[in-house]
Amino acid sequence: MKKFVQVIAKFEEDGRIIPLQVLWEDGRVFDIDRVLDMRPGVSLKVGGQGIRYTCRIQNKEVCLYYEEPKWFVEGKER
Template sequence: MERIKKYVDVITEFSADGKIRPLEVLWDDGTRYEIDKILSVDRRASLKVGGAGIRYTCQINGVRTFLYLEENKWFVEAKVMQ
């Protein structure tokens, strides 16, 4: 399945010690996806769509999803609907 780099809005929480925790992903059609759990956080490149940054491995609705913070923008590896 083909994927594209899709920039998304993300609701985040900033802690006093400077940690960033994404809480929700907002799709451009208005759909909101609550992040159930953060499984890991590390610096990685997206091999599927290009780009690099801090990768948050998240669980959303029971599905493992990668959410990237690239400089000051968030993106996901979105599936292309054909």
Template sequence: MEAKQYHNPDKIYLSVKTVFYREGGLEPISFLWEDGQEYEISKVTDIRRAASLKAGGTGIRYTCKVHNREVYLFLEEDRWFMERRD
């Protein structure tokens, strides 16, 4: 039996460039948006386990600064996603 794929228009899966530190841990440094534009993350201000209330799903939420805006980037098991903004 084939599993159904659920498409959530509020959840955007992204390619993310990440630094893995030899002491342990990781930090996202940039991501590719749906249109292929790469955005640099200037700073990660918070890292915590959290749920995405808009898009659904849980994981590690990275609060990031991108062009002086605060955005949430989620690591859900082995995939990165962001919530679509209105």
């Protein structure tokens, strides 16, 4: 399922959006250590499409999606 999250991002002069932090609903804040890749992409696990950011967060590779106007990650099924 899509897990919608708040994101702190930087907007570059050329229009690129660079995510900096992910804010979880329970108040935790995760710094994005590095954006490894940024391209149009589709989430095959939960559906949806937009810009897929492959990020390194706490030594883990995480796909973060910007599906205008919202951000989401691929949540675990319950």
